[in-house]
Amino acid sequence: MQQHSNLCTGYRRFASRRDFLRHAGGGLGLVALADLLRADQKLANAGPHHPARAKRVLMLFMSAGVSHVDTFDYKPALAKYHGQPITGKGDVTDVFFRKPGNLMQSPFRFRQHGQSRKWVSEIFPHMAAKVDDVAFIHSMVAEQNSHGPAMYHMSTGFGRNGYPSLGSWVVYGLGSETRNLPAFVSLMDRGMPPSGTANWAAGFLPAKFQGTALRSEASPILDLNPPAGYSAARQRASFEFLARLNEEHARSHPGDGELAARIEAYELAARMQMSAPEATDLARESAATIKLYGADRPDKQQASFSRLCLLARRLLERGVRFVTVFCGGSNNVPEFNWDAHADLESNHRLNALISDQPVAALLTDLESRGLLDDTLVVWTGEFGRTPTSEGQKGRDHNIGGFTLWLAGAGVQPGVSYGATDEIGFRAEANPVPICDLHATILHLAGLDHERLTYYHNGAQQRLTGVKGRVVSEILA
Numbered sequence: 001m002q003q004h005s006n007l008c009t010g011y012r013r014f015a016s017r018r019d020f021l022r023h024a025g026g027g028l029g030l031v032a033l034a035d036l037l038r039a040d041q042k043l044a045n046a047g048p049h050h051p052a053r054a055k056r057v058l059m060l061f062m063s064a065g066v067s068h069v070d071t072f073d074y075k076p077a078l079a080k081y082h083g084q085p086i087t088g089k090g091d092v093t094d095v096f097f098r099k100p101g102n103l104m105q106s107p108f109r110f111r112q113h114g115q116s117r118k119w120v121s122e123i124f125p126h127m128a129a130k131v132d133d134v135a136f137i138h139s140m141v142a143e144q145n146s147h148g149p150a151m152y153h154m155s156t157g158f159g160r161n162g163y164p165s166l167g168s169w170v171v172y173g174l175g176s177e178t179r180n181l182p183a184f185v186s187l188m189d190r191g192m193p194p195s196g197t198a199n200w201a202a203g204f205l206p207a208k209f210q211g212t213a214l215r216s217e218a219s220p221i222l223d224l225n226p227p228a229g230y231s232a233a234r235q236r237a238s239f240e241f242l243a244r245l246n247e248e249h250a251r252s253h254p255g256d257g258e259l260a261a262r263i264e265a266y267e268l269a270a271r272m273q274m275s276a277p278e279a280t281d282l283a284r285e286s287a288a289t290i291k292l293y294g295a296d297r298p299d300k301q302q303a304s305f306s307r308l309c310l311l312a313r314r315l316l317e318r319g320v321r322f323v324t325v326f327c328g329g330s331n332n333v334p335e336f337n338w339d340a341h342a343d344l345e346s347n348h349r350l351n352a353l354i355s356d357q358p359v360a361a362l363l364t365d366l367e368s369r370g371l372l373d374d375t376l377v378v379w380t381g382e383f384g385r386t387p388t389s390e391g392q393k394g395r396d397h398n399i400g401g402f403t404l405w406l407a408g409a410g411v412q413p414g415v416s417y418g419a420t421d422e423i424g425f426r427a428e429a430n431p432v433p434i435c436d437l438h439a440t441i442l443h444l445a446g447l448d449h450e451r452l453t454y455y456h457n458g459a460q461q462r463l464t465g466v467k468g469r470v471v472s473e474i475l476a
Contacts, residue, residue: 139418
């Protein structure tokens with residue numbers, strides 16, 4: 001085939017079949033490369049969509065279902081109707097064990113506190129003093145009545161495994177503020193919570209956005225320090241050699257996100273050997289601070305959660321973007337979490353004793369250090385509990401209505417939003433689904449939940465799915 005070239009541009013008007021295939025193949029490669037570069041640029045240029053009120057987020061997760069009607073959602077009608085069937089007052093067909101008893105009054109006394117005159121159960125004496133600093137949502141609604149799927153939903157926005165956690169989305173959107181500590185950390189006080197590592201997993205986001213779990217023991221990070229006799233020079237030489245191997249391996253496997261995340265994790269681990277010992281050393285805190293949190297309490301479970309709350313503050317002030325502290329572990333051991341099927345009074349007294357003082361101390365400590373102004377604190381469980389009894393003294397799961405509270409950056413203090421019905425069974429006024437909570441958290445962090453997306457499985461995925469509304473009524 002005759003070919004004619006333009007001497008000025010080098011453009012050929014005709015091409016052979018071989019030339020066409022060679023140029024077309026190269027063009028497709030460039031298109032793919034450009035797409036990868038755009039993706040890398042998107043990750044590198046992480047930042048807010050609008051001015052952020054919160055630079056960091058602290059989630060206090062009360063695992064396995066706190067009873068709202070025994071803590072912050074006072075229902076005097078339960079005393080009035082105590083022992084009566086729920087017939088005509090609600091539908092209990094979707095509770096977990098489907099064995100509802102009669103209506104049961106709270107075993108705890110309630111009193112009003114603060115200028116807001118908020119009703120609070122006697123089991124939260126420290127938080128009772130902080131009610132004017134937080135905003136309550138009394139009309140939360142869940143969709144899953146089993147712990148695992150419900151934890152998935154609260155942690156990831158979906159009731160099944162495989163989706164990125166809230167913390168992963170926040171770090172994906174905003175990036176990290178520190179090179180020497182993980183951007184997203186999870187702390188557990190009594191073992192693995194229901195749904196396990198999915199609570200801090202990255203799902204289909206790049207693996208580097210997953211959370212890092214730390215232990216509740218005195219040494220939260222295993223193998224942080226090098227072996228005895230291993231000199232700094234030898235360690236540095238090992239790091240340099242490992243870096244060369246990683247670079248060579250990465251070049252031979254371009255576009256492998258799992259590999260890149262693993263290499264980055266190794267590099268972060270090396271940097272953490274310099275910074276993490278100081279960040280996790282609670283002995284650097286004053287005796288007054290230790291006492292404020294109750295980290296010196298003689299009871300092991302109480303002291304463990306207190307240490308985690310204090311560690312959470314130290315991580316936040318050192319640039320960690322998102323911290324989750326779990327109060328309660330495996331649902332196979334009822335006294336290890338808030339799952340009060342058998343004896344609500346003893347269960348909730350125990351867990352409130354563990355959590356009340358350190359949670360209130362966190363608010364006090366963050367405020368005294370000027371951190372509460374740009375730290376969002378969220379206290380929640382995955383669902384509530386029924387106003388009816390289960391057996392003689394317990395309560396079953398309730399997805400129809402429950403309570404949580406928020407405090408700090410951008411939150412209007414001393415307000416209550418929404419309401420359950422007379423007996424606390426259903427959200428009656430201004431129901432708030434979990435997607436609305438997630439939209440609100442992202443909004444305060446400077447992220448638009450409709451614009452924070454990631455292309456996966458043929459669609460632009462987002463934390464809130466196809467729904468979600470910012471609960472502006474609780475914002476300052």
